[in-house]
Amino acid sequence: MDNVKRLSVLALSIAAALPAVANADVLISEYVEGSAFSCVGETITPIYKVQGAGDSSPLVPTGEFVSAETVTIKGIVTARGDSLQKGFYLQEAQGDGSPYTSDGVFVYLGEKAAEGIQAGVAVCVKGLVQERYNQTQIAGDAANIEIGEQGEKLAATPFYVADGENLAQALERYEGMHIVLDAGSDMRITRNFSFDYSSYRNNMVLSHIAPLMKPTQVYAPLSDEAVAQQKANRSNELYIESDYKANNGEVPYFPDFNAETGYMRVGDQLTNIAGVVGYSYSNYRLVVTNEITAGDLIRENDRTAVPAIATQGDIRVASFNVLNFFNDMVGGDDTPNGNRGASTEAEMLLQRAKLVSAITAMNADIVGLMEIANNGFGEMSAIQNLLDAINAELSAEEAYSFIEISDEDKYQGKFIGSDAITVGILYRAATVAPDSSAFVIKTPEQHAEEGVATRGEDEASPEYNKYQRHSLGQTFSIHDDKLTIVVSHLKSKGSECLEDWIEFAEDEDPADLQGHCNEFRVSAAKVIGEAISDIEGDLLVIGDMNAYGMEDPIAVLTDYDASTANREIVTASWTTLDGVIYEREGSKIDKGYGLINLNTQAHGPATFGYSYSGELGNLDHALGNASVAKRMVAIEDWHINAVESNLFEYGSKYTGDLEKSENVFSSSDHDPVIIALEYPAPVTPEPAPKDDGGSLGYLGLAMLSLLGLRRRTR
Template sequence: MRVSILSAVSLPIILAMPMLAQAKSVITKTAITKTPMASEVLCDAENITPIYQIQGTGSTSPFVTAQSNESVKEVTTTGVVTARAERLYKGFFIQDPLGDGSPLTSDGIFVHWGASAPAEIVPGMEICVTGKVQEYSGFTQINLELQPKYKLGNQVGEIAATPLQVKEGQSLAQALERFEGMKVMLTAKSDMTVTRSFSLDYDSYRNNMVLSHQAPLMKATQVYAPLSAEAIALNKANISNQLVVESDYKADHGKVPYFPSFNAENGYIRIGDTLINIEGVIGYSYDKYRFMPINEISGSDFVRNQDRSAAPAIANQGDLRVASFNVLNFFNSPFGGDANPLGHNRGAKIESEMLLQRTKMVNAMAAMNADIIGLMEVENNGFGELSAIQNLVTALNDKQPTELAYQFVEVTDNNGLVGSDAIAVGILYRPAVVTLDGLAKVIATPEQHVKEGVVSRIKDGVKELNPAYKKYQRHSLMQGFRVNDQKLTIVVNHFKSKGSGCLEDWLSFNEDSEPEDLQGKCNAFRVSAAKVIGESIIDLDGDVLVIGDLNAYGKEDPLAVLTDYDANRSERVISTASHTRLNGLDHEAQGLVIDKGFGLINLNTQAHGAETYSYSYRGELGNLDHALGNLSLAARLVAIEDWHINAVESSLFEYSSKYTGELAKSDNVYSSSDHDPVLIALSYPEAQASNVAVIKDKAAGASLSFLGLLLLSALGFGRKSRRLTV
């Protein structure tokens, strides 16, 4: 007589029988619910293949063939339903309640139905299924889509979640393979950290978040030179250290399905938070492991490893504070402001959103207490009463005492415009603290103009001619100041973004893909800008501080050119872009090989090591916003801080209502932009600099006092450990 494997034995009884831990869960004499094709499912002991045998110890099931990614024959297995999947996956998850006790195999598996499974298949229900084993895009599953052969047993209660743990020496991906298809829970020992906050995933156009093991991910080229063995290894490790937290149903805009108290004031999610007490099942799709939550959590389940701060720690340090702040396309032209050169609006679409954006930024600037602020992405519509920069300054001064009010540096030529883009850089300053030294100077940056068909490449043995290219980047702004009778020159920059391609990307077949060196598109074009900036400051006297959004991470080529690059000591060849023009004239027809950098010092790296950040992109942190000083300026450094109010927050808290639904916004400083502001505290004592000898360093355009040398030596800041704290 054939006997069913399914039973009415409840989970408490199973848990009370540890002697069965290594045994098959074969229980006899259970009634079977009548279901489609139930007669074809032979759920007796000799026909059952345990889930853990189907999963095997490798990355793919031992039952599938390499040719078809499918088993030759059908298999029959049994388990308890742990979760239904209606949208993210179409089917249900089952798990052997006993398992084999092996750390190398998974006790759970996904059963693919192809649509919504019958309503009777619910968590806690015993089930027996027969179908072929498949590796669907790397996800092991039993396929019931064409022939749903299954039998239901009894409701035995839901299986307890298994704590997810990554063992010493394992990568997260290796650990997740062992948990694939299983119901798991994240605990403190899981050490799973938010590496991308809940926000729109532009790959799937779903709101989700990403976790990594132990610490948020750092961009490889933030800490290592492009194409170095270390950068390649870190990038590979980052790819395997991601777990996407993805709800079954596509989340409604502005809502976190498993975190109902999500809000901008006290229900936030920050990169660096450790997530605990959440249960879900492990799936795999689109080259990523996914955690599908099945319970709800609260704010206390996010352990704050570095919580929000109301103000930067260094807001009152030093004699002078300088900040760099990307203001996320602050535009006022649609709301009665002057027009920009392109007539485009890249900012708020309605006035209430613009006012919220301004309030959040003003609150952040007031808390920073900087004496000079370099701005990026402010609308390029002049300096009149109806300009964006005047609009911003007026609102900012409403929060300042009169003696600390700000003014903006004004450009008088080119009709009061800084370049020809819709956005520009700008400078705010406190006249009570610093005075202007001369007129502002706009530093034009290179443009790339290439006619169609002037260069060629060979692709698949066929000669191809180039498309036309017209590429621009924002001009830079330079202004001299006097600080306690000392000369300080500030240069504010905003280099070309990494998004759209330049000619060099086409020549290297990267017009539709990310460049192998991980520096993004138009890298050589940014190098061209860095070279022009370096040449513009090389002969300046006094202290020089170069700030802004360089759209390049800490070890990438534009930073190397501005700092310590030496072709004689580097295996990497750095070149500028070809076919460039400058100030309307031909500039460099061919890319120029750089032989030596301009000698500036990366102040953040000097103070904190390489693992600093102001921006998050695709779950990786790094610095796009920099502060580079010549030797004499570096000797004045008291402190530098990336104030983490934006990069680690959810973009859903920004001013825009796009993709946020009914989510209530806040006028607090968090998510006031997508970049963190950088604050630099400097020492400018009132009386002393005139009493010391000065050493002139012409190559770096710097003066360095003997006192400054001693101070620079004393500021040998300790490096961070590899584990990032945010």
């Protein structure tokens, strides 16, 4: 008998000696290809024994990361891992039937598996059990793997979250298994397909039952409720992955992804998507094994082409962050600090078309703008460019004008402050009229020289020079009433201020979850509050405050009261105002300035118009005084941006050949806020009947005569 025949007989005898494995009645040993490993004589450890019922394998000693002894497991391959994690997923066909233990596990190789290891193939592998970055794995290598024949693929197991457990606990029960999300799984998109900095690739995040809310949108910072919400959010995230990085502009498991019909929105329920449950970069990840269509998305809050309140009230006021609208690419005037917007003419024209579609659909009489290029008010300014494009779509009666500040308020005779972007106001002259001149509220700057503060063991602070945009105010006449609009855009949460450095939070989100430069935004809120305190008539402060609904800057402008609050609110130190020292040390806020958060009043705190890192909340606000609050008919966050994919925005750098649309969706990254107000026209009295001196007239007298009645005369 030659060697080949001997090996074939040996392979068949090995297969006969092994317990039956579904989809692989004959397990052909790698001896056929020269491997020295065989499962013959090995003690098979069930995968569910490897996984156990806890967060880590019971075979890995407490405090260790690797088991003391090797184990031999066998099962059916459900997926390969060739990029995100290199190895393959192995699952038992039957398992133990217990919902508390997983029947699957990832076999980590650190390199691509042999070509014979494909979904549906029976495999036996020997290796140590390891907890690698909190994922239970088998540390395998090619010398200890036996590959069987191709059989039928295992059906994916429907996933569910049991009563009394959170999503993370449920996913741990399925770790390493091939699952499918069906309608009963109730998994919703909480972060749309976009860039994930932890894994440095595009992916999507799902949550159970509902999208995640930013804790400080609904609860006071550092409150027990906010802390609990933060913990709950981190336990309610499932990252949806592809094994290989997606190409620019593509969702690898959704080939029909497009701007008009193949879109995905935050809040959509995702069904019929299958994958293997892994864990990496500190998160549970579903590595998708199939493709979905638009029909697999259950939409409870679908797109609307116009706001629900577009025709409500007598007038409407809107607040809209226009995502760095610059007109440099068509010869626009220069800004103080360069272009932050479109990098090509095609991008700029697409951005403008989308903004025009959105603004005209709002049908607002006053529109506050944020993030428009700060290049003045001339013919080549960004605000004039946008205005011309809007008015080209409207009748003369519907047309807008913009507010220009006086020359003495202009920085260097041209700008509103020194930032590259600014705020602006559009208005319809047919319905509202500017009353007196516009005004600018200058906001504080932080200038802290190196070494003004220390931390730890006398570590000296670096130099800080921080700025924020000025606010723009304008009073309008509406019939016989006055409405003052103040448009604001406070400092972003991105780069840190001195107070963050002092708290060792310059490179991470501060513990209170309010982002960087919170005290600096409080300083701006204090200045704005003082500036508006003497305004008479109706008042609306609108704009991108870069602060969620329950955060300090909003509390300062609304109902904060230090005597009853559970936390202290302070301003930033080392601030100046209009070139003069404002506060060397941060000061405590005693009481807020009494405005009303109109969104909260109408809908409660769980409103949103912005999405960041998978959490929803409101950065854009409408704060009104008591008199304007009485006039409010309705308020709406028009969800055309926050819940949409940013791949549909005007920028083309990371979107490849993805076709864009001029529709309103993804016209910015912030939803517009629209407020409908009652300003009824004065009632003109009807003319009184013509009086001829009190006489009934000839006909009237005749009638009285016929009735036997005569007017008494003197």
